[in-house]
Amino acid sequence: MPSLELRKLNAGYGKLQILFDVSFTAPPEKITVIVGPNGSGKSTTLKTIFGLTTIYSGEILFDGKNIAGLPPHKIAKMGIAYVPQTDNVFAKLTVRENLVMATYGLDESSAQDRVEEVLEMFPILRERLDQKAGTLSGGERQMLAIGIALIRRPKLMLFDEPTAALAPKIAIEILDIIARLRDEYKITVLLVEQNAKKALEYGDRAVLLVGGRVAFEGEAEELLHHPDLARMYLGLVAETG
């Protein structure tokens, strides 16, 4: 079972360093949530794992292999899927075209099976097959983005704020889907979330980033109830009594 381990990672954009000695582990078949204030480097961490930033030093071990410095297409090939926050579907193509595009390189029968699997997981997409992705609701668009990623049968999925801008009820639906990916598909999940409380309730493990450094790594539950960190950085009021 693949786990992901970051070891003393220093990374950023060109000369602008954003991540400082970032180390943490995302254990197999668990949801690891990355939380932290705005600008603390959460998205940059996901982009770095997927080969989209400049790495100065450190290691990213996936399944025991160091993937730091590999280009995104090689990282994808190893079984890692990245679902960015926006621009994660082709708005001008239909739902069907988006899914078919994602099967590129698969033989025809497995391509059909995989699309069918996605439609079984997200029945609403079946109703929208001939609709342009740009006309989907926010929640439906997230489902399509997740579906596109699932077609490659990833072992590790990186989600960047998948519930941003969604109504609370729809946000819960998306988090439920992510929990199903862990439980039914045995996928290891790394989840960046703005809504720390909800995400920590769903997550197994947690990483708190502050100023590009790891301020906490441990059980999600522990961070949720941490007397100081939860209040200082996540705006959560520790429960009393």
Ligand SMILES: Nc1ncnc2c1ncn2[C@@H]1O[C@H](COP(=O)(O)OP(=O)(O)OP(=O)(O)O)[C@@H](O)[C@H]1O
């Ligand atoms: N492409 C880029 N080029 C240069 N700097 C960037 C780029 N993308 C992000 N940054 C900077 O990196 C820092 C960390 O941004 P990042 O998006 O990783 O934070 P975040 O924790 O995900 O924040 P948020 O919750 O606001 O999305 C910020 O100061 C941001 O301005």
